[in-house]
Amino acid sequence: MKMLIEHARLFLLPTLLILLPACGPGSQELMPRDEILETMTRTNAYFMEKWPDVGKRLVTDRDRASNIWTRAVYYEGLMELYRLDPRPAYYDYAVRWGEFHEWNLRDGETYTRNADNQCAGQTYLDLFLIDPQPGRMYYIKASIDSMMATDKIDDWDWIDALQMAMPVFARLGVITGDNAYFDRMHAMYLFTRNEHGENGLYNPEEGLWWRDADYDPPYTDPNGEDCYWSRGNGWVLAALVRVIDLLPEGHPCMEEYLSTYRQMCEALVKVQRKDGFWNVSLHDPGNYGGPETTGTALFVYGMAWGINRGILPAKEYLPVV
Template sequence: MRTLLPRYSLLLSLSFFTGLVTLLSGCVMTPNNQTSETSKDQLTLPSTSDITAVANRAADWQLAHMENFDYVRTFRDHTENPHGWIQGAFFVGLTRWAEHTSNPDYLQALVAKGEANIWKIGEKDWHADDQVIGYTYAAVAARKNDLTLVAPTQKVFKKIMANRATHSLEYTSDPTGEGEATCQRRWCWCDALFMAPPVWAAVGKLTGDPAYLNYVDEEYQATIDYLFDKQEHLFYRDGRFFERRSKNDKKIFWSRGNGWVFAGLPLLIEQIPANDPRKQKYENLFKTMAASLVKLQQPNGFWPSSLLDKDEFNVPETSGTGFMTFGLAWGINNGLLNRDDYLPAVTSGWRGLASTVNESGKLGWVQQVGASPEKILPEDTQLYGVGALLLAASEVSQL
């Protein structure tokens, strides 16, 4: 990404005044300002230009900070991996934002990323986390009508299908040391439903080979059967959380974990042919999750890190909120969710997100890398949080 920096240092010329007006137009969130009522201002969607200013400022800041990650509090080594899930999730968001705005600089950044990576996914190519960067490759390949850009990904996926893993989805330590858990050769943790299925489906759509979507449907259904709670209509992060409870004795449903699933569903649904009967199954899952999630949003616009225990970490959290806001806005835009019922949540969610982007474009209040709800600090940021914000902006701006 070194060659991108001069280009994006120039892009940081968005005026301070525009940024300040955008911030002040929302409700600046602090841990103690939650109210029991939603103000009229919170229900008024900002203008497209205001949304664009916030998203561009965040995208420009992140692209200008891709060499030294000393601003990341934890897991800097993972953040540095140009093929890994942290950068991959950011580029998913940038891909959507670049395509929506047709911004030539952002579109070029997608190409530059692929070229720098030689269009290869991660080293542990069987692992969902190392596959997510392929979403950007597929988007560039579609735009350029050049299937060679997904050929390395396609080769890996064919190998996986030819040697299907049959591990249990039980989350147990991997004695080989190749992964955190043996089951990660399958989608045994809910984050994987964002990382892998949209990429597989996109490659299938590009190549016209139904085998990829068949694989997705079989493995995704296995994960639903294992991790989806039929009472709460939410996903456990993995099997270790079935019996765990929060400090207030609530089931633990992680905001970002469910955000991964909820944001991944639109990316998957878009790749499924309209006449495929399986499409409705994923649309129904999306609508079921939406109905549950919208009830858990807090008055300040954010979703709590622990979805059923808002008091455990009573502070804003932007990565989960970004994914939820994207999903709800996409649902409205695509006719799956009633606008009157869900627009207030989208508006409040976006205003919350906008309030955490500072004048320079740095996004704050992003929970660091983890697997469950944890403490969040105002200055905490991460690339996947910016990706979530850009996903949200790509849909909210269309409302």
């Protein structure tokens, strides 16, 4: 439970951030802009005060490095906050984290194919763009390049991986100007979407994703419905948002990502709870029943982004977020 609460705090930061542009003076549906920024600032201050040592290992049931995915997603939010409110303390905190790990991946394992362990690269690349020191990009680029040196495209066999790694490929494509990163990212995405588990992990009829092949039909929730986990679908929505933002205008893959994004949003509106949250299992309220915070934060993040970009109609989606 303690870990789940921490995850919820991590996702609150980017979710609040994406709501900010929608909160103009005439908006009555959302909190005032200044109040949202103040809440973001307090949320982030809580985290930085709790974890002043950026290298302190995370010890729960296991001992893990401080640049695993659970910490890396926090830094994604921190960098977005820094873009909005460029306080030196935010930048310095992120740089100290990267420097502690020598800009390498989990436990110094550069040539990992595990998306969870590559997630830290999103922040390394953001920091490279601010100050292009070669060391900030070296290891994450080497990791991705080692994957691209092979023909293997089936690494992302669980849907969380899309958010952990797709933005890394996209960012490298932008930085280097090499379309090969976009192409490999898309090939791996399509394999996960259409082929993993024989029929793929995405169900276009429902607009939702199975967590991995173990949850593909004939597996069902206790109520007999297909099993779609909230958090995993939230990761996919976030991945699509981040990648669409990074892709060059007119990129041939853009329409595929936008189409799936819209399908997901339409599906998610239908299964929102009356209290505004989503359930752990999107089609079975009784399976680990009760409101689920991580998926909810990610869904609100994704939909608010679409409203702000004019991709989703505000009249329909603003009441949802």
